[in-house]
Amino acid sequence: MKYISLLFIWLSATLTWAQSNVMVSNSDVRFMVTHDPATGLFTAWIVPGYDTPNANNPESEDRGATAQFSLKVPASFVLTDIRDLKGSWEKSPYKLVAPEGFTGDSGWAYYIIGKSPSETNYGTFTKGEPVALFTFKGKGGSSEQVNVLANDDPFLQFAESKMALHIRNSFYTRSGQRATLSALPIEQMSGIIKLDEVLKQKQAQLGISPTGEGEDIATLSVQAYPNPTTDIIELKYFSAIEQMNITFDxxxxxxxxxxxxxxxxxxGFNNTRFVVSNLSGGVYFVRSIVQGQRIAKKIVKQ
Incomplete structure (x- = not known):
């Protein structure tokens, strides 16, 4: 009995330490899926809540071996053509459907896509800037209904408790815990996020005031700052796919x-700039065509 009590205390302390370490290190990531209507391409992303290097990882790049990306899709959706961007991912994941014992909405199916356990270099992490993991295609249902499986989804709870299946999203890197021999791996996946929210958060981080509540993805994808400016206009452009010769005027x-x-x-995010120190003061616009729309960002040169 004494041994069991001591073991319980040790496990509780370990769990408490792991949870507090994640909060202290701020080494969480959120999962995201985007869809490009022009190509039909879906992309699976992580959005880090931290930079590299950091207190846990002195390197400029982050590396990790274990990850799992789980999707919730319409029951008619058939996933195809998974292509790696960072890491090696399961190319023919099993399509999981809810069994008869599940009392929730049965109009959904689930794909659990695991990464090979070899260590992957994910590159440099910048807080709030998405990192693409893999792309995929698929047919059936609405593309807007293809989403990351949420941790509080009723089917996830059912699968874990009744089917003994681990279908929860997960992500581990060197930044998730202290760089010591006794450190325990700590789960870093903290939730899911949509692209418009990512772009709005980056806009706020850069000190850019929103122009209105109705800003769409194309408008949010072009971010010009500082405003007003005296000598430099920095430009961030988010692209869900690779694109050649995007012109900004x-x-x-x-x-x-x-x-x-x-x-x-x-x-992901791309960067360029305009040097405007030799231009006269006044109102200028950064203009481009994004997703078939003409986007113009107003900048005041002082």
Whole structure:
């Protein structure tokens, strides 16, 4: 009895330490899925809540071996063509459907996509900037209904308690715990997030004031700052797919093009800038075509 009590205390202390370590290190990630209508391509992402290097990981890049990405899709959806971006992922995941004993909504199916256990270099992490893991395609149902399986989803609770299946999303890297021999791996996946929320949070982080409540993904994907400025306009552009020769024009208030930057966009956030120190003060616009829409961001040059 004494041994069992001591074991229980040790396990409780270990769990408490792990939870507090995650909060202290701020080494959590959130999962995200995007869809590009033009190509039909879905992308699975993590959005880190921390930078590298950090207190747990002195390196500029993060590395990890274990991860699992679980999707909730319409029952008619058939997933195909998984392609790796970071790590090696299961190419033919089993489609899991709810059994008769499940009393919740049976109109859904689930794909549990595991990563091979070899260590993966995920690259440099910047807080709030998504890292793409893999892409996939699929048919059946609405693309808007293809989402990350939430931790509080009723089927997840059923699968774990009644079917003894581990279908929960998970993610582990070197940044998740202290770099000591006695450190225990700590779960870093803390929830799910949508792309519009990611872009709004990045906008706020950069000190950009929203132009209105109705900003869509295309508008949010182009972020110009600081505003007002005196010498430099920094530009962040988020792309869910690789794109060649994306042009950004800097135009004055009369519509004259003062400068142009061409960008070969990688998946994720891309950066470029305009040097405006030699331009006269006034109102300018950063203009581009994004997802078939003309986007113009107003900038005041002082």
């Amino acid at each position: 800097l135009i004055d208030n009369q519509g004259n093009v003062k400068q142009s930057n061409s960008l070969n966009a990688k998946v």
